[in-house]
Amino acid sequence: MTRPPLDYLLGSDGVRADATLPLTWFTLAISIIVCVIIAWLLWVGVRRARANGGAAETVGTPLEPEQGRGLSWITIGLAVSAVPLLATLIWTMAALGHVVGPPRRSGMTIDVTGHQWWWEVEYHGANPSDTFATANEIHIPIGTPVVVRLHGGDVIHSFWVPALAGKTDTIPGQQNIAWLQADRPGIYRGQCTEFCGVEHAKMGFEVVAQPANDFEHWREAQLQTAPPPATPQLIHGMQFTTFRCGLCHSIRGTDAASHYGPDLTHLMSRRTIAATTLPNNPGALAGWIQAPQGMKPGTLMPDQHLSGAELNDVLAYVETLK
Numbered sequence: 001m002t003r004p005p006l007d008y009l010l011g012s013d014g015v016r017a018d019a020t021l022p023l024t025w026f027t028l029a030i031s032i033i034v035c036v037i038i039a040w041l042l043w044v045g046v047r048r049a050r051a052n053g054g055a056a057e058t059v060g061t062p063l064e065p066e067q068g069r070g071l072s073w074i075t076i077g078l079a080v081s082a083v084p085l086l087a088t089l090i091w092t093m094a095a096l097g098h099v100v101g102p103p104r105r106s107g108m109t110i111d112v113t114g115h116q117w118w119w120e121v122e123y124h125g126a127n128p129s130d131t132f133a134t135a136n137e138i139h140i141p142i143g144t145p146v147v148v149r150l151h152g153g154d155v156i157h158s159f160w161v162p163a164l165a166g167k168t169d170t171i172p173g174q175q176n177i178a179w180l181q182a183d184r185p186g187i188y189r190g191q192c193t194e195f196c197g198v199e200h201a202k203m204g205f206e207v208v209a210q211p212a213n214d215f216e217h218w219r220e221a222q223l224q225t226a227p228p229p230a231t232p233q234l235i236h237g238m239q240f241t242t243f244r245c246g247l248c249h250s251i252r253g254t255d256a257a258s259h260y261g262p263d264l265t266h267l268m269s270r271r272t273i274a275a276t277t278l279p280n281n282p283g284a285l286a287g288w289i290q291a292p293q294g295m296k297p298g299t300l301m302p303d304q305h306l307s308g309a310e311l312n313d314v315l316a317y318v319e320t321l322k
Contacts, residue, residue: 017164019098023091030084041073106179107144114150114157114170116196116300117203118262118275123219132222132252135262136205136275138190141215142182150176158194161207167193182209187271198298204276218269225253226265226321237317240310248301251321261301268322274299286315 111122122133140146150159152172159178160167168178182188192203210218229235238254245264246256252265267273270280274296278284287294290311292301306314 017162017166019095020166023088023095026091027088030088034081105145106147107141109147109149110138111149111151112138112159112170113153114159114192114196114203115153116155117192117199117296117298119159119190119203119205120153120262123222130223132265133250133259133263134222134266134270136272137270138180138205138207139215139218140180140182140207140209141212142185142209144181144212146180148178148180150178155196156194157192157196157203159190160193161188161190163188164207169194180207182207185209185211189276199296202275202277202296206271206276221269222266224266226251228253229317229320233313234317234320237313237315241314241317244304244314264318264321266321268319282315282319285318286311289314289318 109124111124113120113122119136119138120133121135121138122131124131148159148168150168150170152170152174154172156172157170158167159170161180164180164182165178168176170176186209188207188209190205190207192200194200196203229238242251242254242256245251246254246258248258248261249264250257250259252263256264268280272278273280273285273288274292277296278288289304290306291303292299293303304311
C-alpha cells in the first residue's frame with residue numbers, strides 16, 4: 001500500500017530517516033521562530049520610528065547614550081542564537097554518524113543508474129544468470145540493509161527516498177554509495193532532486209518494501225524471460241515490438257537487446273510507467289507508446305505514429321510482459 005501524504009511528513013520507516021527526521025523538524029521550528037521574532041522586532045522598530053518622526057530623522061546621526069542601550073539587544077540576540085545553533089551543530093554531527101556510511105553487514109547490493117529521465121536498477125546474484133535489470137521500481141526486503149551503488153548515466157542526478165534515507169548524487173564517471181532499510185512494508189516515493197534537464201520534475205521512482213518471502217517470489221519472477229506469443233496477433237505484436245522498440249529496449253527471450261532505454265521484459269509487473277508519471281494501465285500505456293512527447297515533453301523516446309492495427313497488436317503483446 002502507498003502511504004498517505006501526511007504520513008510522509010510525520011513519520012519515517014528506516015533507520016536513516018529515523019535519524020534525520022527529528023533534526024529536520026527541529027531546524028524548521030527554530031527557523032520559523034527566528035523569522036517570527038525578527039519580523040516582530042522590525043515591526044516594533046518601524047512603529048517607534050514613525051512615532052518619533054520617521055523619515056524626518058537624520059540618517060547617520062551618532063547615537064546618544066540612552067539610544068546606545070539598543071546595542072544590548074544585539075548582544076542578547078547573539079547569545080541566545082548561539083544556543084540553538086550549537087545544539088543544531090551537535091545534533092547534525094550525531095545524525096551524520098548514523099547515516100553517512102553503509103552498514104557493516106548488508107543483506108543485498110544493487111546498482112542504480114540515473115538517466116535522463118528514468119532510473120535503471122540492476123540486481124545481482126551468485127551467478128551471472130541471476131542478474132536482471134528493471135526500471136523506476138526498486139524492490140527490497142523489509143528489515144534488510146540494502147547497499148545502493150549509484151552511477152551517473154549522462155548528467156548529475158540525485159537519488160532520494162524521503163521516508164527511508166537522505167539524498168546522494170549520481171555523478172558520471174564516479175560511483176557513490178547510499179543505503180536503504182525499510183522497517184515495514186510499503187511503497188515509498190523517490191525522486192531526483194538535482195536539476196538534470198527539462199523532465200527533471202518527472203524523474204521519480206518507487207521503493208517497494210515487502211516481506212522476505214514476497215521479495216524472493218518477485219525476484220524469481222523477474223529472472224524469467226518473456227513468454228512466447230501464443231496467437232497470430234501476439235506474434236505480429238512481438239515482431240513489430242522487436243523491430244521498433246528493440247532499437248532502445250531489451251526484452252529477454254527475444255531479439256530486442258538494446259540497453260539504451262528501460263528493460264521491458266516484465267513491464268506489466270510495475271505499478272507505473274514513464275518514471276512514475278503515468279499509471280500502468282492499458283489507456284496510459286497506449287498513449288505512452290503512441291505519443292510520449294505529448295505526455296512527457298522532452299523525453300528521449302520519440303512519438304511512434306503507429307496505425308490503429310499496429311498499436312493494438314503492440315499493446316496486446318506488451319500486456320503479456322508480466
